[in-house]
Amino acid sequence: HQLREEGDYHAFLQKMYDNFIKFIPDNVIADRNLIVKHAKDFYRSTGSEKSVRFLIRALFNKEVSFYYPKSDILRASDGKWFVEKSLKITNIQVDNTSNTIAASNFKSRLIKGLSSNATATVESVDTYFDKGQPVVELKLSGIYKEFQNAERVFTYFTEEGVDKYLTATLFSGVITSVTLIEGGANYTEGTTVPITSNGTGAQVVISKVTKGSIQGVGVSYGGAGFHVDDGIVISGGGSGANANVFSVNADGSYHPNSYNVVWSTIELEANTNIGNLIYSNLNSLIIDPANDTSGIGNSMGYFLYANCGPAVSCYVIAGGNNYTPPLSLTISANSIIQKLGILGRMEIVDGGTGYVANDKIEFVNPIGSTGSGAYANVVSVNATGSIQNVAFISQYGQIVGGSGYDYLNLPSAVVVSSNASAVGANVMVRAVIGHNERLVASNSTIGTILQLTVVSGGSGYIDNPVLRLNELGDGTANATLTTVTGAYSYPGRYINDDGHISAYNFLEDRDYYQNYSYVVKVDETINKYRTPIKNLIHPAGMKLFGEYLTVDDQQTATNTDVTVSYANTVSNSKFSTSYYQVQDYVSGSLAPRIIPGTVLSEMISGGYTVDTANQIGTYTIAGTDCLVYSPAHGFNKNDYVYFAILTNESANLGNGIYLVSSANANYFTIKNSKIDYNSGNVQLYNPAVQVTMNNVKTLSANDNVYIEFITTDQ
Known part of the structure; x- marks a missing residue:
C-alpha cells in the first residue's frame, strides 16, 4: 500500500500511535516518532526504574529519583553489624x-x-x-x-x-584490651598508666575509680601556729565533708604560744594632712596632733593571737561523699597571721659538735624571698657540744620569728658559734606560722580502680607488655594487657540504623511503609504522571506514591565587616579578619548596591579618605617581642600599625598589620611568636580608613556596617 497523500501519511502515523503508544499523552515533549521507534525496548523494561526515567524525561524533560519505604521499616534483628x-x-x-x-x-x-x-x-x-x-x-x-x-x-x-x-x-602487636585483676586504692581518674615494653604509641588510662567519704583526718606534720577548732579545707571532687583541728601543741617548745599583733595598712595618701589619713582597720582617723595620748598609737589595730601551736590531731564533723584522689587537706588558720609570714618551726637535722648555749642562728633568704626580723639561739647542747634545743628569740621592734617570709620558699638557717672549732650543725626552717602542715585522710576505699581504657593500641607490643600500676596510687593494683599479633579488629559497629529503636525506622503499615510501595520523586505533581505510569509501566502488585521535589538555587549575599572611623567623632574601629593598607590612593565615593530579594541594611552613600602619612623606624626582635624605635610615632597600646619592611625581611615577619602591645613616646612593642633575633628598617602606616556618611543615623563603636567601595582604588 502506498501513501499517496499527506493525509494518508498523518493517518498512518496516528494509527501507529494508537497501536503502540496509545497511553502516551498527546502533549508529550519528546518526539512521538522516536518513542514509536523504541517502543519495543520501552515495553521490555516495563516495571523498572529505567522505564520510569524514560517516561518522565519524555513527559517533562526532567530527572527523577526513587525511594522505597521498605528500606526504613523497623524489623527485629535487622541491624547490619560490621567489624x-x-x-x-x-x-x-x-x-x-x-x-x-x-x-x-x-x-x-x-x-x-x-x-x-x-x-x-x-x-x-x-x-x-x-x-x-x-x-x-x-x-x-x-x-x-x-x-x-x-x-x-x-x-x-x-x-x-x-x-x-x-x-x-x-x-602488629596492637594492645586491644586490658583486664583488671586488683583495683588497689588512692588511684586518680584520668591518669595515664606507664607501660613496660618495646612497643610504641599505646596509651592506657584509669577511666573510673571508686568515690567515697572522709572518715578521718590524720596529722603527718603539724606545721606551726594553729588553733583548736581551726577549719580544714578538703578538696577532691566531692562535697559535704567538714573537719576541724582537735588539739595543738601550745607548750611553746616550737614557737611562742601567743603573739601580740599590731595590724593596720595605710592607704596611699600623698599630700594628705596627717589628721586625714585613713587606715584599713575600723578605728578612727589619726587624730591631729599625732603626738598626744589620743594620737597615732591609738589609731592602730591590736589583737592577741594566743594558745597556738603545731597541729596534733583533727576530727571529722561530716564525711561528705563522692571524693576521689588526690585529696588536698589544709588547715585554714587566721588570715592575718597567715599573711604576716612569721617563722614558726625549726628542726635539728644534725647537732654537730663543739657548739655552746646561746650561739646565734642567722636566717638567709633564698632568691626571690624578702622576709626579715627573725632571730634564734641555741638553747642547750650535750657534753660534746651537739645542739639539743633551739628557739626563736624576741628582738626590739620585731615579732618573734620576724615577718614577710614565704612558706613556699623558706630561708636557710646558719649557726654562728662563739667556738671556732664548732662544726657540723644542720638546722632547718620547717614552717611559717599558719602554714606548712601535712594532713592525710582515711576514707571509705577511695580511688579503687574500676575501669581501665585503651585509648590507643600502639604497635610492636609482642613481648608481654606490663602496666606499671605499682608506680601509682598505693601501688597494689594489678592488670594484664591483651595484644593482637595478626590482623587487628576494630570495635564492631552498625553500618546503618536498621533495626534500631528510636532511629529513622517506622512500623510497617498497609499502605506506605510496606514491601510493595515505591515513591517517584520529581518536581511535578503526581496528578500529571500517575495515569501514564499506571497505564504503561506500573509493576503489578506495587503501590505508587509521588513526592514533589523543590530546589532553591537562589544566591544569598553576605555582609563584610570593614575598618571604619566616622568623621567628626572619636575613631571607632571594627576590624575583620582581612585588613587593607591603601597607598598612592585617590579619594572615592560610596554608593549602595541593592541585591534583589534581600534586605541587608539601610544603604547610605558617602565618601572615604585614607591617611597616607608614614614614618621610618627601626625594629629589633628578641624572643617574642619586636621593639620599634620611631620618634614621636603617635601609636598607643592596642592600636593597629601597618608594617612595610624595608630591610632584612623574614619569611615569618613581613608586611602586614600588627597590634601594639605597649608604647611610649619614641618606642612601641608588638608581639611576634614566629621568629627570633632579627632587626632592620621599617616604614610605618596607620591602617585606618575614614568614612564619611551622609544623613546617617547615630552609630556606636562595634556596630556592623556594610560598605561597598566602588572606586577602582580599593
Whole structure:
C-alpha cells in the first residue's frame, strides 16, 4: 500500500500511535516518532526504574529519583553489624628497593603473607601519625587464614606498563584490651598508666575509680601556729565533708604560744594632712596632733593571737561523699597571721659538735624571698657540744620569728658559734606560722580502680607488655594487657540504623511503609504522571506514591565587616579578619548596591579618605617581642600599625598589620611568636580608613556596617 497523500501519511502515523503508544499523552515533549521507534525496548523494561526515567524525561524533560519505604521499616534483628580489620605495615619496598610512598599501591589488591600464606583484599590505605610516629595501615576484607607478626606480605601492581613486586613487613602487636585483676586504692581518674615494653604509641588510662567519704583526718606534720577548732579545707571532687583541728601543741617548745599583733595598712595618701589619713582597720582617723595620748598609737589595730601551736590531731564533723584522689587537706588558720609570714618551726637535722648555749642562728633568704626580723639561739647542747634545743628569740621592734617570709620558699638557717672549732650543725626552717602542715585522710576505699581504657593500641607490643600500676596510687593494683599479633579488629559497629529503636525506622503499615510501595520523586505533581505510569509501566502488585521535589538555587549575599572611623567623632574601629593598607590612593565615593530579594541594611552613600602619612623606624626582635624605635610615632597600646619592611625581611615577619602591645613616646612593642633575633628598617602606616556618611543615623563603636567601595582604588 502506498501513501499517496499527506493525509494518508498523518493517518498512518496516528494509527501507529494508537497501536503502540496509545497511553502516551498527546502533549508529550519528546518526539512521538522516536518513542514509536523504541517502543519495543520501552515495553521490555516495563516495571523498572529505567522505564520510569524514560517516561518522565519524555513527559517533562526532567530527572527523577526513587525511594522505597521498605528500606526504613523497623524489623527485629535487622541491624547490619560490621567489624573492620587492618594490618599495620613498615619497611615498604618495590622490587626489593625501599619506597615508602608506594604504600598506596596496596589499595584494591590481594595481599599474601610469605610465611602464613594468609590472604586478604586491601580496601583502603591510611597514612597518619600516632603519638608522633608515622603509621601506614591497610584496611582489609575477605581475610583467609591468620597473618603472622613481622612476616612479609606481597602483591603486584603495574606502573607505566611494567609489573612490579610490592612488599612490606607487618608491624602488629596492637594492645586491644586490658583486664583488671586488683583495683588497689588512692588511684586518680584520668591518669595515664606507664607501660613496660618495646612497643610504641599505646596509651592506657584509669577511666573510673571508686568515690567515697572522709572518715578521718590524720596529722603527718603539724606545721606551726594553729588553733583548736581551726577549719580544714578538703578538696577532691566531692562535697559535704567538714573537719576541724582537735588539739595543738601550745607548750611553746616550737614557737611562742601567743603573739601580740599590731595590724593596720595605710592607704596611699600623698599630700594628705596627717589628721586625714585613713587606715584599713575600723578605728578612727589619726587624730591631729599625732603626738598626744589620743594620737597615732591609738589609731592602730591590736589583737592577741594566743594558745597556738603545731597541729596534733583533727576530727571529722561530716564525711561528705563522692571524693576521689588526690585529696588536698589544709588547715585554714587566721588570715592575718597567715599573711604576716612569721617563722614558726625549726628542726635539728644534725647537732654537730663543739657548739655552746646561746650561739646565734642567722636566717638567709633564698632568691626571690624578702622576709626579715627573725632571730634564734641555741638553747642547750650535750657534753660534746651537739645542739639539743633551739628557739626563736624576741628582738626590739620585731615579732618573734620576724615577718614577710614565704612558706613556699623558706630561708636557710646558719649557726654562728662563739667556738671556732664548732662544726657540723644542720638546722632547718620547717614552717611559717599558719602554714606548712601535712594532713592525710582515711576514707571509705577511695580511688579503687574500676575501669581501665585503651585509648590507643600502639604497635610492636609482642613481648608481654606490663602496666606499671605499682608506680601509682598505693601501688597494689594489678592488670594484664591483651595484644593482637595478626590482623587487628576494630570495635564492631552498625553500618546503618536498621533495626534500631528510636532511629529513622517506622512500623510497617498497609499502605506506605510496606514491601510493595515505591515513591517517584520529581518536581511535578503526581496528578500529571500517575495515569501514564499506571497505564504503561506500573509493576503489578506495587503501590505508587509521588513526592514533589523543590530546589532553591537562589544566591544569598553576605555582609563584610570593614575598618571604619566616622568623621567628626572619636575613631571607632571594627576590624575583620582581612585588613587593607591603601597607598598612592585617590579619594572615592560610596554608593549602595541593592541585591534583589534581600534586605541587608539601610544603604547610605558617602565618601572615604585614607591617611597616607608614614614614618621610618627601626625594629629589633628578641624572643617574642619586636621593639620599634620611631620618634614621636603617635601609636598607643592596642592600636593597629601597618608594617612595610624595608630591610632584612623574614619569611615569618613581613608586611602586614600588627597590634601594639605597649608604647611610649619614641618606642612601641608588638608581639611576634614566629621568629627570633632579627632587626632592620621599617616604614610605618596607620591602617585606618575614614568614612564619611551622609544623613546617617547615630552609630556606636562595634556596630556592623556594610560598605561597598566602588572606586577602582580599593
